[in-house]
Amino acid sequence: MRIYNSETRRKEPFKPREEGRVALYVCGVTAYDVSHIGHARAAVVFDVLVRNLRANGYTVVFVRNFTDVDDKIINRAAEENRSSEEIAEQYIEAFREDMSRLDVLRADFEPRATEHIQDMQAIIGKLLDTGYAYATSEGNVYFRVRSFPDYGTLSGRDVEELKAGIRIDPDDEKEDPLDFALWKRAKPGEPSWSSPWGEGRPGWHIECSAMSEKLLGIPFDIHGGGQDLIFPHHENERAQSMAASGGTFARYWMHNGYVQVESEKMSKSLGNFVTVEDVFREHPPEVLRFFLLGKHYRSPLDFTWPAMQDTEKALKRIYQARMNMSLALEQSGGKDTPLPEEITQEAGQLMQESQDHLDDDLNTAACMGHIFSLIRLGNRILENKGWRRSTQGRELLQSVLEHIRSTGDILGVFHKDPATFLDELRRFKAEKYGVDLEEVQRLIRERQEARQNKDFSRADALRDQLAEMGITLQDGPQGTDWDME
């Protein structure tokens, strides 16, 4: 596999620290609000990474944390007159529910910051001993950025330039405005823990340093997160951990791009947040997942509702094709019509390349392009009666079908039972538009009778009536099927 390493700004061959085993840490969410589609993208991207590593035969130890002590949680708790613990618990559950619907696998470890206060204090202590950090009389502990010469390497920033851009807070007791908090003195009413430096709580960055080292050991293989975490979060994490350990922290850094809405970043001030739940009200979760994988993970992805509509159609097409191929395979074969060599070759190439694309820095979009090409190839076999019934044709169809499904297992899309998916999609829409399924079935039966009696004007009138409900009919050999929009 090849992976783009944010630190070197290059695609590099991936070699884990230990043959066959991968230690992966991804920054999770701060549990103070429901998930938006940006959270979903990060989760889905790294979920595909994990699945693909496992498909490549690696044993993966995957850690994704929850930040459960933080200003935003504290503020929210104050607003709602509840405890921080309650707020964190509520949104951790909400996150898990959303991710489960998106088919995002649980991490092997999902630590919470508050479970690792001791580990954080141990690192802070070490940094104080070695002069990389200092405690103030107030009871705050800061990291001394100037003491770590490599600071800025990850985010490509120069310390001098950073300093120029920083506004100096006159009340600040930091030695240098660039220094960041490792430990924050407790304020009344806030969650706090006792420490050698007084009552307080950890800074945000130290959480990930402590949890990753504790659960994976350092250096671990891959550290992931959203692009917005590169600075300052990951830069600071890296500085702390490297200063404390004297060695490498993460061997590869991977960052996913933003999800934008109407070409702009989602933000509280613009009020353009789209939550995962918002999307789930309009489309089945798998449609969102498919959409998120439609563009390379490092590029910005623009969310629009029409794009979701297109995505749903594309996804439906894959399931439809899988179903058509399966049905053909259920019929008898045994003919010996030869399949042109080019077809077999093309299929082999497409299957190989679709996996190669995944292995090449997770190029899901290119991979899916090849899946569609395989579908067209499969359909061409289906179209040709001789090929469809020949041993060669059926064997190829079988392997194409299997390849599509196993690729779907890695991507976490189009891998369910096709009939079930298609049926669920219809039910989803029926519910969304408030259509009564009984009523639909009744009208379809009535029309069926009219058609049998060759009363086509009656049949067409019934079809129009159903069309007004948003329902289109499909007459087939086994009866009439229906669909929405």
Added chain:
RNA sequence: GGCGGCAUAGCCAAGCGGUAAGGCAGAGGUCUGCAAAACCUCCAUUCUCCGGUUCGAAUCCGGAUGCCGCCUCCA
């Protein structure tokens, strides 16, 4: 102001020096009582613009324009 990213058909999108994947929409066709669905075929001599390097550039270099992001909490 400093740093970084992006610009490919009506829309979305892959492409990483060898002659433009794929999806949606659109057109034609097969099928059908008529439809719909499904399927097949077609759909960018050209990659924002201007220069340069090269036998060869969407891909590399320089410049211009436009959009986005980071530098403060953020996936």
